[in-house]
Amino acid sequence: MAFFFISHAHEDERSAEDLHTRLQSWGFTSLFLDVDPHDGLRVGSQWREELFSQIRSTDALIFIGTPSSLESKWCWWSCRLVGSHGQPADRNSPSSSGRLL
Numbered sequence: 001m002a003f004f005f006i007s008h009a010h011e012d013e014r015s016a017e018d019l020h021t022r023l024q025s026w027g028f029t030s031l032f033l034d035v036d037p038h039d040g041l042r043v044g045s046q047w048r049e050e051l052f053s054q055i056r057s058t059d060a061l062i063f064i065g066t067p068s069s070l071e072s073k074w075c076w077w078s079c080r081l082v083g084s085h086g087q088p089a090d091r092n093s094p095s096s097s098g099r100l101l
Contacts, residue, residue: 003030005058007078009068016064032058055081 004023008016013035020033032054034040034047041047051074055061061082069075 001028001030002059003057004028004032005055005061005078005082006031006033006064007061007069007075008033008064009066009072009075011068012064012066015066019062019064051078052081058082 006016006020016033017035020031020036020039023031031039034051041050055078061078063069063075063079
């Protein structure tokens with residue numbers, strides 16, 4: 001079964017939770033949604049390192065594309081990280097195209 005990482009802006013948390021629930025109802029069990037108590041970040045975790053680890057191990061990133069997520073540095077970062085095959089990306093790096101992949 002594929003492992004999916006759901007990338008969303010904080011303002012779109014409800015939509016992300018709805019998508020997570022829908023994917024589970026379709027039988028997908030390998031999911032990461034940061035705010036989910038079971039499939040997300042654990043209380044007390046090193047959240048940046050955990051996000052990095054989850055993104056590096058994902059088979060596919062599901063990006064909830066809204067005006068808020070397009071402005072979010074964390075959404076941009078997650079898309080770039082997946083697009084760079086797990087290598088960190090810097091939004092201001094001259095080697096970065098600055099496009100979402």
